[in-house]
Amino acid sequence: MAKAPTVILSNDVKCPQLGLGTWLSPPGEVQKAVKHAIDCGYRYFDCAMLYGNEAEIGQGIREKIADGTVTRDELFIVTKLWNTFHERDQVVPTCRQSLENFGLDYVDLYLIHWPVAQKLSGPFNINLPFDNAACYNHDFVDTWRGMEECVDLGIAKSIGVSNFTNEQLQRVLDAARIKPVMNQVEVTPNLNQKSLIKYCKDRGVQVTAYSPFGSPARPWKKPGDPDVSLDDPKLMSIGKKYGKTTSQVILRYLVELGAIPIPKSQNPKRIEMNIDIFDFTLDDEDMKAMDSFNCNGRAVHAMELMGSNEYPFKK
Ligand SMILES: NC(=O)C1=CN([C@@H]2O[C@H](COP(=O)(O)OP(=O)(O)OC[C@H]3O[C@@H](n4cnc5c(N)ncnc54)[C@H](OP(=O)(O)O)[C@@H]3O)[C@@H](O)[C@H]2O)C=CC1
Numbered sequence: 001m002a003k004a005p006t007v008i009l010s011n012d013v014k015c016p017q018l019g020l021g022t023w024l025s026p027p028g029e030v031q032k033a034v035k036h037a038i039d040c041g042y043r044y045f046d047c048a049m050l051y052g053n054e055a056e057i058g059q060g061i062r063e064k065i066a067d068g069t070v071t072r073d074e075l076f077i078v079t080k081l082w083n084t085f086h087e088r089d090q091v092v093p094t095c096r097q098s099l100e101n102f103g104l105d106y107v108d109l110y111l112i113h114w115p116v117a118q119k120l121s122g123p124f125n126i127n128l129p130f131d132n133a134a135c136y137n138h139d140f141v142d143t144w145r146g147m148e149e150c151v152d153l154g155i156a157k158s159i160g161v162s163n164f165t166n167e168q169l170q171r172v173l174d175a176a177r178i179k180p181v182m183n184q185v186e187v188t189p190n191l192n193q194k195s196l197i198k199y200c201k202d203r204g205v206q207v208t209a210y211s212p213f214g215s216p217a218r219p220w221k222k223p224g225d226p227d228v229s230l231d232d233p234k235l236m237s238i239g240k241k242y243g244k245t246t247s248q249v250i251l252r253y254l255v256e257l258g259a260i261p262i263p264k265s266q267n268p269k270r271i272e273m274n275i276d277i278f279d280f281t282l283d284d285e286d287m288k289a290m291d292s293f294n295c296n297g298r299a300v301h302a303m304e305l306m307g308s309n310e311y312p313f314k315k
Pocket residue numbers: 020021022023024046047113162163184185209210211212213214215216217230247248262263264265266267270271273274300
């Protein structure tokens with residue numbers, strides 16, 4: 001299977017146009033998923049300290065480097081700084097901890113996971129990350145100084161943000177010595193983020209589209225949520241026209257919007273299917289049909305962060 005094409009980020013670094021998500025990819029499965037994905041042409045891996053699986057992902061990556069399938073410089077490994085490590089002097093040690101988990105010397109991109117800082121009031125529980133943690137006021141520009149130190153030290157090739165509004169991103173851009181190259185946000189047909197993508201693009205910031213299928217396995221899913229439906233008749237008829245599945249149509253739509261989708265899968269067939277989207281384009285009529293799904297239907301709310309002044313999804 002062919003590799004995803006690349007885009008050039010504002011710091012001249014090449015970034016693949018599709019990656020593998022790894023949240024909820026469990027121990028015992030994620031290593032196989034990563035290795036299979038590398039065999040299928042994936043080069044971008046989206047990770048986070050929060051997901052609790054960096055060690056196993058790193059093992060899969062190192063095995064594929066050792067067997068000669070890929071070299072380290074062909075890969076684009078992304079991980080994220082969790083909310084409880086926003087103090088400037090915590091950033092470099094936390095990045096180093098992720099590297100130790102992976103067994104790697106550097107990450108290609110290090111992201112501030114949320115614009116909200118939290119303080120632990122008890123032990124950190126990776127499975128219930130918002131437990132024992134309270135939001136507090138902390139300027140993420142201070143956190144950004146620590147992110148810049150990661151680049152200075154060569155432990156992160158590029159730095160960026162996740163779940164930042166345009167205004168929050170602008171505050172970082174205005175203060176930055178080293179500019180953010182990425183904002184990772186939810187982008188789906190139900191939440192197509194056209195204005196955020198344009199705002200970022202105009203400022204040289206690439207958008208990564210998380211939860212491209214609306215995160216169907218999210219633990220907080222409730223009946224009545226505005227879910228993305230892979231069985232939607234409109235989607236199915238577009239898929240039929242191109243000989244593609246509805247999931248492939250969605251991923252292609254996100255690429256056409258200018259975003260980099262990072263679908264999570266631990267299923268070999270779906271891992272293969274999700275990267276097989278670079279041999280077709282959606283015409284104007286189908287792009288319009290895809291646009292018609294947009295309904296501000298967000299899947300990831302992080303309600304636990306609502307009390308913060310920096311909560312990004314205020315109405
Ligand atoms: N920065 C942030 O705050 C966030 C980042 N993320 C990142 O984005 C990634 C993707 O988002 P995520 O929330 O996991 O959800 P996705 O929208 O990627 O959906 C993943 C789910 O869809 C299933 N699936 C995958 N491919 C297909 C397919 N072709 N057809 C049908 N079902 C499919 C998967 O099951 P199966 O594995 O069985 O195939 C899994 O249950 C995360 O894994 C994480 O890396 C996500 C949320 C927040």
